[in-house]
Amino acid sequence: MPSLALLAQSLASGIFIGALYGLLGLGLSLAWGLLGQINLAHFALAFLGAYLTYQLSLAGLDPLATLAVIVPAFFAFGAALHWLFARFAVSAFNSLLVTFGLTVIIEAAIQWIWSADFRRLESHYAEVRYRLGTLYLPLPELLTLMLAVALSLALWAALRYSDFGRALRASAEDAAMAQAYGVNAKALALLLSGISAALAGVAGLCIALSYTLAPSQIYAWVGVVFAVVMLGGLGSALGPLVAGIVIGVSEALTAAFTAPSWAPLVSFSLLIALLLLRPEKI
Amino acid sequence: MKRGKLLGTIALAGLCALANAQQPVRIGSTLALTGPLSATGAVHKVAGEIYVEELNKRGGLLGRKVEWVLKDDQSRPDLARTLYEQLITVDKVDLLIGPYATANIVAAVGVAQRYNKIIWHHTAGVPSLLKYDMQFPTGGLPADPEVSLPELVFDAVAQAPKPPKTVAIVTSKFPSVHFISVGAREVAKKRGLQEVAWLEWEFGNRDFGAIAARVKEANPDFLFIGAIGVESLLLVDALRKIDYTPPLHFHMFPAPGPLAKAPAGQHALALTTFEQHPPFINNPVAAAFVKTFNERAAKAGLPDNQVELQAAGSFATWQTIGAAVNGAKSIDDKALAAWLKKNPVDTIIGTLRWETPSNYMPGARLYKVKQLQDARWLVVWPPEFAAPGAKLLAP
Numbered sequence: 090m091p092s093l094a095l096l097a098q099s100l101a102s103g104i105f106i107g108a109l110y111g112l113l114g115l116g117l118s119l120a121w122g123l124l125g126q127i128n129l130a131h132f133a134l135a136f137l138g139a140y141l142t143y144q145l146s147l148a149g150l151d152p153l154a155t156l157a158v159i160v161p162a163f164f165a166f167g168a169a170l171h172w173l174f175a176r177f178a179v180s181a182f183n184s185l186l187v188t189f190g191l192t193v194i195i196e197a198a199i200q201w202i203w204s205a206d207f208r209r210l211e212s213h214y215a216e217v218r219y220r221l222g223t224l225y226l227p228l229p230e231l232l233t234l235m236l237a238v239a240l241s242l243a244l245w246a247a248l249r250y251s252d253f254g255r256a257l258r259a260s261a262e263d264a265a266m267a268q269a270y271g272v273n274a275k276a277l278a279l280l281l282s283g284i285s286a287a288l289a290g291v292a293g294l295c296i297a298l299s300y301t302l303a304p305s306q307i308y309a310w311v312g313v314v315f316a317v318v319m320l321g322g323l324g325s326a327l328g329p330l331v332a333g334i335v336i337g338v339s340e341a342l343t344a345a346f347t348a349p350s351w352a353p354l355v356s357f358s359l360l361i362a363l364l365l366l367r368p369e370k371i
Numbered sequence: 372m373k374r375g376k377l378l379g380t381i382a383l384a385g386l387c388a389l390a391n392a393q394q395p396v397r398i399g400s401t402l403a404l405t406g407p408l409s410a411t412g413a414v415h416k417v418a419g420e421i422y423v424e425e426l427n428k429r430g431g432l433l434g435r436k437v438e439w440v441l442k443d444d445q446s447r448p449d450l451a452r453t454l455y456e457q458l459i460t461v462d463k464v465d466l467l468i469g470p471y472a473t474a475n476i477v478a479a480v481g482v483a484q485r486y487n488k489i490i491w492h493h494t495a496g497v498p499s500l501l502k503y504d505m506q507f508p509t510g511g512l513p514a515d516p517e518v519s520l521p522e523l524v525f526d527a528v529a530q531a532p533k534p535p536k537t538v539a540i541v542t543s544k545f546p547s548v549h550f551i552s553v554g555a556r557e558v559a560k561k562r563g564l565q566e567v568a569w570l571e572w573e574f575g576n577r578d579f580g581a582i583a584a585r586v587k588e589a590n591p592d593f594l595f596i597g598a599i600g601v602e603s604l605l606l607v608d609a610l611r612k613i614d615y616t617p618p619l620h621f622h623m624f625p626a627p628g629p630l631a632k633a634p635a636g637q638h639a640l641a642l643t644t645f646e647q648h649p650p651f652i653n654n655p656v657a658a659a660f661v662k663t664f665n666e667r668a669a670k671a672g673l674p675d676n677q678v679e680l681q682a683a684g685s686f687a688t689w690q691t692i693g694a695a696v697n698g699a700k701s702i703d704d705k706a707l708a709a710w711l712k713k714n715p716v717d718t719i720i721g722t723l724r725w726e727t728p729s730n731y732m733p734g735a736r737l738y739k740v741k742q743l744q745d746a747r748w749l750v751v752w753p754p755e756f757a758a759p760g761a762k763l764l765a766p
Contacts (some may be wrong), residue, residue: 091588092588094584094588095584095585095588098580098581098584098587098613099580099581099584099629100455100505101580102578102580102581102583102584102609103578103581104579105580106578106580181637197405200405200409204409204410204413204672204673204674205405205406205407205408205409205410205412205413206410206413206628206673206674206675207410207600207601207626208629208630208674209626209632209633211632214515216634218612218613218614220614225612225613227612230612249760270536300577300605301601301604301605301626301629303407303410303601304407305406305407309575309577310577313577337578340578340581341578341580341581342581344572344578344581344582344585345581345585346569348570349570349571349572349576349581349582349585350544350571350572350573352573352581353573353576353580354570
């Protein structure tokens with residue numbers, strides 16, 4: 090009979106990895122749901138963010154302080170990318186193809202700069218963990234959870250209560266009508282695309298704090314994060330976090346109480362179940 | 372007139388022979404120079420370049436310079452297959468060396484077999500996949516790794532101050548390591564060790580938290596991790612995060628550099644055929660190779676510039692080719708294969724022999740167990756290969 094300690098530790102582990110799924114899915118979901126952009130390059134951007142965190146930390150910056158460089162840079166990159174998409178009227182389907190190409194280019198650039206060797210950020214955060222009875226809570230994972238919750242809540246509130254959010258939702262619903270009411274859809278789209286890319290940069294920090302980096306790992310996250318985005322609902326700010334935690338906890342409990350090799354089946358089983366039972370939610 | 376023709380023919384034949392003698396011996400191979408396996412591919416490239424450069428300084432093979440025709444298979448078996456076809460039919464290379472990693476090697480050996488070409492390879496992990504009689508493994512892997520490698524590891528940990536009585540065997544389902552982990556269960560059982568956990572995960576697993584919690588709960592004396600690359604590091608990291616360090620932990624084929632730098636890697640055990648300390652570097656060829664490799668690897672920007680299993684296996688492959696060509700006095704595929712079946716070859720990883728029908732060696736004669744001690748990999752078993760003063764440590 091598995092102990093309570095194993096159950097608690099596995100639950101915590103699932104919540105932590107779920108928060109990272111949610112954080113990775115947040116920018117992707119907003120860009121997909123509100124801009125009609127399926128940005129596969131989001132994963133490559135997140136890993137570029139992770140490598141930049143690694144590099145800037147080697148140069149002496151605190152890993153968290155690297156956000157001061159990465160977030161504005163990624164915001165500008167995301168906005169510029171959307172400007173290009175708008176300039177060439179790239180459709181949703183074509184955005185998938187273009188951003189796949191961009192992913193390959195970013196991966197090649199990462200490999201060219203940092204090589205395919207594994208890179209590992211050795212930070213003082215990695216050595217800090219808190220103990221609650223038999224439960225251990227490592228600081229890097231706690232930081233990921235806090236960032237995911239704070240950013241998801243902030244974006245949810247902004248979309249729901251601010252003029253910016255209302256205008257963005259109106260624009261996603263009916264762009265022509267929203268423009269007739271004076272909404273500057275182009276500027277809003279640039280802003281949201283920038284925010285989405287910046288969120289990838291933040292997810293990159295979290296990946297760098299907890300994982301060993303290799304360029305090919307960009308693709309390891311695609312399947313599960315797409316499942317998170319779909320389960321959470323396209324364009325939703327809180328949905329990816331909730332779906333991420335549901336998947337993360339389900340995977341962790343599967344690994345804890347059955348064969349760990351069954352864990353990857355969980356995310357897609359949940360997705361298929363939702364598609365069958367409540368297709369209108371996707 | 373007739374005499375003139377004869378003299379002309381003789382002169383032409385002489386010129387042809389001279390031209391042939393001056394043509395290089397072309398040795399073709401691919402390596403993963405890009406793609407997910409390229410970190411290790413780069414190690415093999417540096418090792419091969421060093422050998423070819425030194426060989427040509429000594430006059431090459433059979434009085435001819437050696438040219439290495441190297442192509443990038445992008446870590447893809449499908450591309451490796453195409454490129455080996457090209458090497459044989461378009462580049463018309465004389466000899467073939469296999470690429471890096473099992474899947475690509477299996478693809479390349481298939482092509483070599485179709486053209487009846489001899490092929491040497493250093494890093495195929497599953498001997499049962501390779502039956503072609505002119506393929507020659509040169510990395511030292513035994514014919515029965517699923518038995519002899521766990522035997523070696525359990526022999527090593529039996530020397531610990533407190534020999535283990537319980538074992539947890541946890542493994543990736545990656546083909547090259549999974550079957551050895553399955554073999555380890557049998558070996559442990561025969562030795563009377565109690566198996567307190569057997570866990571498998573899919574290769575590419577992201578979250579090791581729950582697996583770590585299960586290992587901690589099982590609390591084994593010895594943790595046997597069947598993993599390749601960074602997966603074992605992710606597991607011991609996850610264990611450290613929940614404040615648990617197993618007394619003894621073995622990592623089958625880890626990424627040696629990152630594991631050495633991680634605090635959780637301390638006292639990790641792994642397999643090797645060569646480490647750059649005595650007695651290995653008592654061999655002057657090995658010592659010279661180590662010196663040059665360290666310099667070249669640093670210059671090539673490799674983060675880890677130590678010679679270990681990968682670089683040494685690559686160098687041993689080239690040494691085998693050199694010995695076979697000089698021994699057979701030929702670059703004919705069949706003559707070389709026949710010579711290798713009869714003659715052992717001394718390399719920096721030890722004496723290679725091709726004794727089984729599929730040209731492997733029974734028993735883990737060339738493998739050793741190493742341990743991370745103060746961020747340095749030191750061989751600790753068998754004792755005759757241990758670094759001076761080194762012995763297995765278990766906190």
